[in-house]
Amino acid sequence: GQNIDQPTEMTATEGAIVQINCTYQTSGFNGLFWYQQHAGEAPTFLSYNVLDGLEEKGRFSSFLSRSKGYSYLLLKELQMKDSASYLCASSDRGGYNKLIFGAGTRLAVHP
Amino acid sequence: DSGVTQTPKHLITATGQRVTLRCSPRSGDLSVYWYQQSLDQGLQFLIQYYNGEERAKGNILERFSAQQFPDLHSELNLSSLELGDSALYFCASSVRTSGGNTGELFFGEGSRLTVL
Numbered sequence A: 001g002q003n004i005d006q007p008t009e010m011t012a013t014e015g016a017i018v019q020i021n022c023t024y025q026t027s028g029f030n031g032l033f034w035y036q037q038h039a040g041e042a043p044t045f046l047s048y049n050v051l052d053g054l055e056e057k058g059r060f061s062s063f064l065s066r067s068k069g070y071s072y073l074l075l076k077e078l079q080m081k082d083s084a085s086y087l088c089a090s091s092d093r094g095g096y097n098k099l100i101f102g103a104g105t106r107l108a109v110h111p
Numbered sequence B: 001d002s003g004v005t006q007t008p009k010h011l012i013t014a015t016g017q018r019v020t021l022r023c024s025p026r027s028g029d030l031s032v033y034w035y036q037q038s039l040d041q042g043l044q045f046l047i048q049y050y051n052g053e054e055r056a057k058g059n060i061l062e063r064f065s066a067q068q069f070p071d072l073h074s075e076l077n078l079s080s081l082e083l084g085d086s087a088l089y090f091c092a093s094s095v096r097t098s099g100g101n102t103g104e105l106f107f108g109e110g111s112r113l114t115v116l
Helices: none
Strands: A003-005 A009-013 A018-025 A029-037 A044-049 A053-057 A060-065 A070-075 A084-092 A098-101 A105-110 B005-007 B010-013 B019-024 B031-037 B044-050 B053-057 B064-068 B074-078 B087-094 B111-115
Touching (some): A003 A084, A009 A018, A018 A084, A018 A105, A029 A060, A029 A070, A044 A053, A044 A060, A070 A084, A098 B031, A098 B044, B005 B087, B010 B019, B019 B111, B031 B074, B044 B064, B044 B074, B074 B087
Parallel strands (some): A009 A105, B010 B111
Antiparallel strands (some): A003 A018, A018 A070, A029 A044, A029 A084, A053 A060, A084 A098, A084 A105, B005 B019, B019 B074, B031 B044, B031 B087, B044 B053, B064 B074, B087 B111
């Protein structure tokens, strides 16, 4: 089976840095994804990690430790438009890359 | 625009009825996935098709069924609808290459189903 845990809600200040953690337990692990989802809209891809380490992409970075079943998404220079839900998802190799999602972390960015 | 098209965008129906949701994947994508997202909930995996064949099944109710057609579009059929079936239903697609791929899913804008 697969289990993915992430905090339900977080708040941060505009211009600050926030780290959203995710722990996972999956069989046939084939990578860890982060998606952003604004309310009522489609999820959009942010990052993908399959090897241990940090992947940086502009203001967003994602880290993976396979041995610990742990990932985090780091958002820098927060903007109001970053207020959204951030979904951690694990890819299942045995399932033709189906993604199992965590419940999501709702981030509120305040001025 | 992800390139994944879902219709209808909104649907209101009554309990006990049956509806069909349609999804056209991105051009060239062979895999189609269906997810259900209830209010303030995460994405629940329902079912996956690859090139017309069912590949993986999640917590999909027996009242729900799906298929992928030769032209690769997919339909999700929901029958004997209950109030609790009200949700956003997302379709996503991905491409599978011989060299492997990241498995990134591209999501449609969803079909919002309201059961009254």
